[in-house]
Amino acid sequence: MTSTLTTVPFVNLSLQHQPIELQIEQAIHSVLQRGDFILGQAVAEFEQAFATACGVKYGVGVACGTDALVLGMQACGIGAGDEVLVPANTFIATVIGVLRTGAKPVLVDCDPRIALIDLEAASKAVTPKTKAIVPVHLYGQMVAPQALLAFAQSHNLMIFEDAAQAHLASRDGYQAGSIGLAAGFSLYPSKNLGGVGDGGILVTNEADVAQQVRNLRNYGAPKKYVHTELGTNSRLDTLQAAVLNVKLPHLTSWNRDRNQTAKQYDTLLSPLQEKGILTLENQSGEGHVYHLYVIRVTSDCPIDRDTLQTQLNEFGVQAGIHYPIPCHLQPAYQYLGYQLGDFPHTEALSQQIVSLPMFPGMTQEQIHQVVNAVASAVR
Numbered sequence: 001m002t003s004t005l006t007t008v009p010f011v012n013l014s015l016q017h018q019p020i021e022l023q024i025e026q027a028i029h030s031v032l033q034r035g036d037f038i039l040g041q042a043v044a045e046f047e048q049a050f051a052t053a054c055g056v057k058y059g060v061g062v063a064c065g066t067d068a069l070v071l072g073m074q075a076c077g078i079g080a081g082d083e084v085l086v087p088a089n090t091f092i093a094t095v096i097g098v099l100r101t102g103a104k105p106v107l108v109d110c111d112p113r114i115a116l117i118d119l120e121a122a123s124k125a126v127t128p129k130t131k132a133i134v135p136v137h138l139y140g141q142m143v144a145p146q147a148l149l150a151f152a153q154s155h156n157l158m159i160f161e162d163a164a165q166a167h168l169a170s171r172d173g174y175q176a177g178s179i180g181l182a183a184g185f186s187l188y189p190s191k192n193l194g195g196v197g198d199g200g201i202l203v204t205n206e207a208d209v210a211q212q213v214r215n216l217r218n219y220g221a222p223k224k225y226v227h228t229e230l231g232t233n234s235r236l237d238t239l240q241a242a243v244l245n246v247k248l249p250h251l252t253s254w255n256r257d258r259n260q261t262a263k264q265y266d267t268l269l270s271p272l273q274e275k276g277i278l279t280l281e282n283q284s285g286e287g288h289v290y291h292l293y294v295i296r297v298t299s300d301c302p303i304d305r306d307t308l309q310t311q312l313n314e315f316g317v318q319a320g321i322h323y324p325i326p327c328h329l330q331p332a333y334q335y336l337g338y339q340l341g342d343f344p345h346t347e348a349l350s351q352q353i354v355s356l357p358m359f360p361g362m363t364q365e366q367i368h369q370v371v372n373a374v375a376s377a378v379r
Helices: 014-034 041-054 065-075 092-100 119-123 145-155 207-217 238-275 305-314 331-336 344-352 364-378
Strands: 058-062 083-087 104-108 130-133 158-162 182-186 200-204 277-279 293-297 353-356
Touching (some): 014 041, 014 238, 041 058, 041 238, 058 207, 065 092, 065 207, 083 092, 119 145, 145 158, 238 277, 238 364, 293 344, 305 353, 305 364, 344 353
Parallel strands (some): 083 130
Antiparallel strands (some): 277 293, 293 353
8 A cells, every 4th residue: 555655755856956957067067177176166166155145255165064163163263171052952063063173062952942052051051161152053943143142242152153954044134154253064965055975164254264264174284285284184076066056046946945845834734733743933934944844743642753753654755853862862972971861852852853854846745745644643
């Protein structure tokens, strides 16, 4: 019976690529013709175009989103002896980014309504060693900019944004990447703006921060064979940049499509609240870019999260979990000293959340198939 169902994929990148396939091929061919494979023309073009789209002056392409965090924070002066506030409810790369600078990540619980960092909880975690806060604009929704700025000012903290999932997200007149001293984005293929391999970009309004990251990504060398920093090899490939240059002009419409799909999900899933299925709040309106559409399977639901995911697969719907084990409970990070019970909202969400299919170009039939599958599973 299930074999006759049409599968709704979790992500369908081919819908993005097919209409612009010829342009992508031409862009790659141009790089092949020029032969500028490392820090070539397309990289500089993409860096400026993406920075402009984010409302900032400078962009610096690096090898991956994690390096955008690491090198960006290093360039902002974060290092050994510093404490950095980080949400417990995030992908582990945020924590890795802080650790690789030599600083200490201080985890903070989330607001369960929106899954973003709880600034009230963060205020209780501030110490004399706290230098910065890393707000993670998770799932495509920004942390409230005005509240974040007020928090940072009141505690004299630097803001470094983790915008890996929030390409061109906006809230209260601010765009992701424009609030803090700098911000890191991932360009992983499944992101709202993704390449055909790994990639990342640092954006900032500060010329010295941008230049420092350019040095750090290229062996710490401001010019060839002159190494003024303890740098690394982390450069955005020219071929990746060429693909991203083709895709960037389409990002606004792709994000709008995601937002419209999310609105339909919200409406169609609302009757299931009485069955214990809750949606996360959108406090950003049209500015939420929905990298992921996440629901909560609460204790009022007749089935648990894992059962729901199994049922969805049987109904032909691919679903994901972001993230099943919180950062502070990951085996490799036990040495940070956290334990079960330290962040109850984050821990509860990790057992409740399910990410439903979300990608530009989802059809009405696919959206209804997903919702009907959820409804059937919880009946």
